[in-house]
Amino acid sequence: MSVGSLIATGFAAVLTPTGIFLMLVGVAxxxxxxxxxxxxxxxxxALFLPVTYAMASTDAMTLLMALFIGAISGGLISAILLHIxxxxxxxxxxxxxxxxxxxxxxxxxxxxGVVFSFLGTIFSTVLxxxxxxxxxxxxxxxxxxxxxxxxxxxxxxIATLSSGNMIKGIIAGVIGFMxxxxxxxxxxxxxxFTFGNTNLKxxxxxxxxxxxxxxxxxxxxxxxxxxxxxxEVVTQPSMKGIKGFGFTMKEFAGQWxxxxxxALIGMGIGILPGIGGGTSNMLAYTVAKNSDKHPEExxxxxxxxxxxxxxxxxxxxxxxxVPLLTLGIPGDTTTAMxxxxxxxxxxxPGPLLFQNQADIVYGIFAAxxxxxxxxxxxxxxxxxxxVKLLTIPKYILLPCVFVLCTIGAYALKNNMSQVIACLIFGxxxxxxxxxxxxxxxxxxxxxxxxxxxxxxxxxxxxxGGSFVPFxxxxxxxxxxxxxxxxxxxxxxRSLMGKKREA
Numbered sequence: 001m002s003v004g005s006l007i008a009t010g011f012a013a014v015l016t017p018t019g020i021f022l023m024l025v026g027v028a029x030x031x032x033x034x035x036x037x038x039x040x041x042x043x044x045x046a047l048f049l050p051v052t053y054a055m056a057s058t059d060a061m062t063l064l065m066a067l068f069i070g071a072i073s074g075g076l077i078s079a080i081l082l083h084i085x086x087x088x089x090x091x092x093x094x095x096x097x098x099x100x101x102x103x104x105x106x107x108x109x110x111x112x113g114v115v116f117s118f119l120g121t122i123f124s125t126v127l128x129x130x131x132x133x134x135x136x137x138x139x140x141x142x143x144x145x146x147x148x149x150x151x152x153x154x155x156x157x158i159a160t161l162s163s164g165n166m167i168k169g170i171i172a173g174v175i176g177f178m179x180x181x182x183x184x185x186x187x188x189x190x191x192x193f194t195f196g197n198t199n200l201k202x203x204x205x206x207x208x209x210x211x212x213x214x215x216x217x218x219x220x221x222x223x224x225x226x227x228x229x230x231x232e233v234v235t236q237p238s239m240k241g242i243k244g245f246g247f248t249m250k251e252f253a254g255q256w257x258x259x260x261x262x263a264l265i266g267m268g269i270g271i272l273p274g275i276g277g278g279t280s281n282m283l284a285y286t287v288a289k290n291s292d293k294h295p296e297e298x299x300x301x302x303x304x305x306x307x308x309x310x311x312x313x314x315x316x317x318x319x320x321x322v323p324l325l326t327l328g329i330p331g332d333t334t335t336a337m338x339x340x341x342x343x344x345x346x347x348x349p350g351p352l353l354f355q356n357q358a359d360i361v362y363g364i365f366a367a368x369x370x371x372x373x374x375x376x377x378x379x380x381x382x383x384x385x386x387v388k389l390l391t392i393p394k395y396i397l398l399p400c401v402f403v404l405c406t407i408g409a410y411a412l413k414n415n416m417s418q419v420i421a422c423l424i425f426g427x428x429x430x431x432x433x434x435x436x437x438x439x440x441x442x443x444x445x446x447x448x449x450x451x452x453x454x455x456x457x458x459x460x461x462x463x464g465g466s467f468v469p470f471x472x473x474x475x476x477x478x479x480x481x482x483x484x485x486x487x488x489x490x491x492x493r494s495l496m497g498k499k500r501e502a
Contacts, residue, residue, distance in 0.1 A: 003130065010362030013058045014370060022063040023367065027374045030070020031382075034086045035078050036404050040207055041071030041087060043411060045337040049344070057345040057360050062367040064341050068334060069121060069371045072317055073379065076113040076310055077386055081106065082401065084215040088206055089313035091443055092285035094214070096298060096305030103301050107383055111245030112303050113310045114379040115252070116259055120311040121372040123263040124270065124318025129365045132322045132354075142272060144458035145470050149479035150272065151452035154279055155444065156486040166494070169441040172432065176445025179204055186454045187461075199417035204425075208409050209446055212422040213439050215405045217429020219398045245380065247303070255307045258288050266312035270319020279447055280319075282440065284312030290486075318368070325349050325361060 013019070026048075033044040044067040052060035075090030080097035093113060100109035155173065182193045183203025194200035262284035269280035288308035289298040298305050324335045324342075328349035342349055347357060354361055409422040432439050463469050470476050 006358050006362040007129065007366065009359050010364075010366035011370075013359065013363040014062050014367045018059055019062050019367070020370075022059055023066045023371050023374055026063045026066025027070040027371050027378060030067040030072075031074035031077075031375070031378060033067070034071035034074025034076075034090075036086065036408070040334075040408075041068050042334045042337055043408075044068075044071050045334060045341070049337065049341055052341065053344070057347060058363045060341065060345055061360070061364050064338060065364060065367045066371045066374075068338070069314075069317060069368060070375055070378075072314055073114070073117040073121075073310075073375050075313075076117065076306075077110070077379075080109045080113060080306070081386060082215075082397075083218055084401065085210060088210050088443075088447070089281050089316065090309070091210070091214075091440065092281040092309035093306055093313075095285065095309075095440075096300070096302045097309075099299065099301035100303070100306070105246075105301065106386075108246035108303075109306055110379075110383050110386055112247055112251075112306050114376060114383075115245050115247075116255070116307045116311045117314045117379075118372050118376040119259060120263050120266060120314030121317055121375075122369065123260075123311075124267045124315040125365060125368045125372070126318075127267060128318040128321055128368075129362070132326050142475070143473075144455040144462065145473040145476040146479070147272070148452055148455040148459055148470060149473075149476040149483070151448045151455065153479045153483040153486075154283060154448050155452065156483045166490070168435075168437045172437050172439065173441035173445035175428075176442035176447075177449035179209070180446045180449040181453070186450065187457050199415070202413070204421050204446075205412050205418055206447065207412060208418045208421045209425050210443065211405050211409060212425025213429040213432075213442065215401060216422060216426025217433060217439070219402050219405075220426060220430040221433050222394055222398055246383070251303060255304065258304055258307050259311045261287065261291075262308040262311040263315040266315030267319040269312070270316035271322045279444075280316045281309040281313040282444060284308040290489075321364075321368075325353060325364075 014023070029048075030041065030044055033040065045064050048063060048067060052063060055063070072087060072089055075086035076093050076097065078084045078086040079090040079093040080101060083094050083098040085091045085094055097109045097113065100106070180203070182200055184190070184201050185192050191201050265284045265287060266280040269283065285298075285305055285308045288304050289295045292298065292302075292304060320335045324339060326349070328339065339349065347353060347360060405422060406419055409418045410416065412418045428442075429439055431437075432442070459470060460467070471480065
């Protein structure tokens with residue numbers, strides 16, 4: 001069958017009364033899971049996986065893809081309104097989204113986030129439909145040398161995400177890397193830095209770290225400064241005069257290159273296993289910041305930052321499906337759950353999946369496109385409801401958020417260890433805030449540290465201790481050169497800035 005016929009078959013499979021109902025429910029539940037701190041797309045899929053046991057394969061994957069898309073997009077709601085990323089993919093959305101709220105532009109920030117989330121998903125899904133087998137052939141050539149170099153390249157973002165203080169940023173990144181080494185050694189399978197505590201053998205969960213650092217840290221900081229109820233009420237932005245999604249066509253058209261570039265970054269990061277949306281949104285944000293004529297304005301409420309983050313993290317969805325469907329390699333914990341769902345329903349990911357069960361594969365693609373449209377409309381009609389969250393006094397809202405964070409942390413492993421970890425990282429987040437240490441490099445070090453360590457050690461094991469192949473591999477060499485270029489450029493800019501001030 002031709003690609004056109006397969007696409008038509010896919011849409012026919014999901015646009016049934018049952019399929020539409022499942023997509024509506026899945027997207028709505030996914031948005032809730034993404035928006036609430038402590039919950040995630042992985043948890044949503046894990047909870048609903050048993051529900052799909054008795055379903056047909058197409059219906060089951062339709063529901064799970066709806067949850068996936070809804071949750072990734074839903075993370076922008078709390079990131080923008082509360083400065084608490086609902087998912088790791090929405091960390092960079094906080095940087096400019098929340099400052100826009102403080103300017104009284106909450107509806108505009110949400111509208112921009114929703115529209116470009118939609119466009120990022122559509123872009124990556126369309127590329128996935130037509131190019132996935134070809135893209136997989138390139139991705140399969142990546143080995144430990146290439147992944148190590150990509151991790152090092154991504155870690156150079158610390159330089160531009162350090163809020164003007166590179167030393168503090170490097171310290172935060174190193175601390176994040178240190179915490180990522182706690183647990184079982186990924187190569188030798190021995191416990192390290194656990195101090196005899198069995199709960200630490202699995203390490204610190206990414207969600208517990210993120211929720212503690214951003215949510216609990218923010219709650220502690222708010223508790224310190226909020227003493228009177230009158231001071232805790234956030235003024236609701238006026239919705240009068242706001243049309244559509246709250247931004248103009250001129251603003252929309254002015255973001256076309258930023259959105260396209262961010263979508264390509266998100267798609268590319270998604271294709272590479274083990275990196276995911278937690279990195280792609282920050283990488284896209286950094287590239288947008290470095291490419292702008294006024295990078296110093298980022299973090300003060302620029303729509304460019306929201307566009308870059310939300311386009312990239314949703315484009316990662318389509319990218320992550322490429323290695324999953326074509327090679328059977330999950331890119332992150334969420335796609336690992338989807339791999340389990342595929343296997344559960346008798347579908348074996350790999351090249352033969354496109355030959356033997358192409359109708360189901362294109363049904364998944366069709367469900368992704370339809371769910372994106374449903375997500376767009378649900379979040380559009382929810383804009384005014386979301387903005388009303390700002391009228392809730394902090395002395396009521398923050399305790400509720402804290403309870404949700406605690407429940408979410410407990411649900412990760414069904415014991416108190418992750419709750420305690422969440423509180424510890426909350427204290428670290430508060431300390432960072434007090435001493436002006438940026439939290440983003442910490443998250444970056446925590447996410448990318450293990451990727452760099454594991455692939456560095458694997459590369460050395462393959463070569464008998466020689467670092468030369470890291471430099472002679474073409475792809476690896478290119479990423480290392482770019483990393484050096486980024487650091488040198490940042491240092492030169494800093495020196496020129498100091499000379500101007502002098």
